[in-house]
Amino acid sequence: MAYQALYRVWRSQRFDDVVGQKAITQTLKNAIVQKKTSHAYLFTGPRGTGKTSAAKIFAKAINCKHSVDGEPCNECETCLAITEGRLNDVIEIDAASNNGVEEIRDIRDKAKYAPTQADYKVYIIDEVHMLSTGAFNALLKTLEEPPQNVIFILATTEPHKIPLTIISRTQRFDFKRIGTQDIVEHMAYILKEIGVSYEEQALYVIGRAAEGGMRDALSILDQTISFSDEKVMLADAMQVTGSLTYEMMDQYIGYCVAGNVEEALETLESILSSGKEARRFLEDILLYCRDLLMYQQAPKLLTEKVGHLTENFKELSEKTDAEKIYQLIQILSDTQNDIRFTNNANIYLEVATVKLAKTVRKPVTALETSGASPVDSGELTVLRQQMELLQKELAEIRKNGVSSKEAEPVKQAPRVAASRNALRMPTERVYQVLNEATKEHLLNVKNVWDDLLQMMSVTQRAMLRASEPVAAGPNGLVVAFDYEIVCGRAMDDNDMQLAVHNNLSRLANYAPNLVCITRESWPKLRQSFISQGKETGEGKTVELEAISSEDEEISLLPEEQQNNSNQVVDEAVAIFGTELVEVIND
Template structure:
């Protein structure tokens, strides 16, 4: 038999075999067991995350007469026929090449006939977003009033291109990117089954290059096995993926953070000379900078994704401040955009290298400004004292007024005041409608939301947290002022947060950015301004009645019932765990 690619041989045949989608597979299994299946499903998510595989498993499980706990037996004639693609009642259609009205009308007409070999007739339409407007309209009536014993499963990587009228008539399941550790574990299992030796670190390189897609990971693994000599090694994986080793990136970033332009350029020339592709090089650098940030905030989480970390990487993460890393990410992102439409990518990389190495100097100068200015102040004062002492001696000797000492100019170190304008009115507008339920809803999906963002967006949001939420707005507090300012101006970030929250929590607020330093003052100011509100404006009064009933206030004569209203309102907005009640 001809050789088959790994991703075909090891395609999932049971729900439990689908990697990284436990919530979805468990829901589908329960629906089959309880006989509560829908007539139409929509499977969305990135490529290679198991959408089509799950659809075929579902078709087998619902038609299998020996199904156990919602899983197909994979041994009966029906299961084998569906696996081999020869069962007439399970029809798999590629919408990219069958996207016309006539094809969909043909499906609609044939769907009226009862299944002949199985209990249910299942239509799996892959890449459904490629259908034309007319084809969607032709499909709409069938989805609205489907024939008995007919199930439609629509799969797509771009759900935003599907009309809302179609989406509203289906049960939607969003397949997420598969975690690097899950991909590594699955590849390790496959290699052990086929008796191929491997280095664990090589699998981490392949897993990261796959960007959350199992099919991509197995395709790269297939290439690496063909390239290697009886063992999948780290070097082989690097060659096949075009990735950089951590040691190479350690050396490059260390030179940049040290401000050594010449050494950084030499390292860049060496990396490009070894055949590394410019765009892949930039992606690896962005991931490396992301890893530096993650190691500072969550070292255990990074170790699970990357595997072994070099000592130089750990040392670099400890020595480089977060704002410097944000600055590097910004330069790399701009360079990535610049080289998209050029044939001279190396020139942009060299310019970016100089920027990275030079950008460290202003930060170093800022740190040295204060002691340097203080030294100048002391020297100036010493000179002034010496001059005054000389004049005093002359005055005593001659009994005449000494020449007035000329004022000595002194330089003082002044700290630059914040120029970031906090949108107080917008914050108050959110707080007027804020509830604890909205805030907890966002916090529950915050980690999943970060995984759905781009590398740069995730880096910006990593040092932030949601602090208040209402029906139309979300207040996000950033740890660093510079990141907060960039987030305010980044329309793509705000749009991505808006869209992804809509998918995760059916909640699409407008993001209001503030600094963590300003948040306590804004919260206290809002509570103070609203302490005289009537009972009709207090929310969740009954739930908050059992909480603490005193709030710190400058007006000691404030009536007890008004105090209670303020506390109730604060708890309703921020939650009891965020409200501190102090008896004055």
């Protein structure tokens, strides 16, 4: 038989074999034992974490006649047929290549027929997020009310692409990234079973390069075994993964911390010339700096994750300040973002190396070497003198017995004035909306406002609950917020404004641009707009109901109030006459 890759040979066949997903496997086993299985499951998580393997194990366990504690026996004809992929009642579908409506309709039609060889017909749809919108809609009704003895298991690495209507009809299990220690232990077990010698540190290098995926780890291990002639050695694992040895990183970071720019650049050149890839180099150095910080705070925890640590690493961690390590990580992180869109990554690495070596150890000295002029020290002296004067004045106030109540208004008045002037209202944008405002648009928004709130995220909903739509036109919507601080955040929150725009389009076929103001400023803006129209003689005809949601007292302008009051007076004179009568209560 042809050679099979390790990840295929050692694919999990029992729930207990699935590495690093104890909570999920235990839940599924209990559901099978208690006969409380659902009709649809959604397995999500990063690649290589056991989603499809768990789905096949579940299909075997629920159909196995000799199941013990929810585990399949893997010896009966049903289990063997499912393992070999020849049981007609367990259907695996790749949604990436079968993502059309016709394929899903075919599944829906065939699902109506009872299973022929097993107790349950199980559909495993891998990469389900690749289905088209029409295919998801075709699947909805079947997921909601599936035929008896039919189970759907959907697996995906990108759950955010799946419609909420699908997710709500399934039991969701989130597979997490597998820890480095669990990966190392599983690889060690496999190597002992196949009789291959290894160095433990090599397994840690492979485990970290796998980034939480067991399939990736076994693929790299397979590659390393082939490269090293049936042995897994540290040097070979470093060569295959493109990782840096701890000695290389000790030397490079050591020169950077010591401020030896020339030595650090020479070390970088040596590393890159040996074939190390720039992006991989940055990842390794970032992890190394993270390890330096972790070793200062939790040395035992780091030893469990990494394994062997060099003496130079321990010495470097002990003598390097945490603040210095923060600065190193920040520079490396910025460089990692910079090289994503460039073909000259080495240039950015050289610049980053100079920055790392020039970064001083203490924040205080950083201020002194950051180009501060002599004026800064003079300003500092002036501030100190002012502080001394303030302290003297405060002592005199205490001696004179000035109460805190008398001093309070003096302190609060500037704050109130500052807060009122802090937020600037978008007057021109409000006027543009009011120019086109109609009562129909405002009522349309108010009718769906509660539904709109339910479609927003928790944070966005909290902001909009303290607001109210007060004017609406074909292209804009004015929303008044109860609190100035909430209004300011809403102005800066582009995601929230876009969400309002999109969700109103779905609910009311109306997609306005959001204009945020405070409730306190709304009457003034409205009155100013109408007054401006009268002064310019433009004859703007704007319905009061279309641009106001306030009480009638607020919505009336002073002139309108005067006209109404004159009408009331005229009616009273007509009824009671003009003579004044004084009423004296007993």
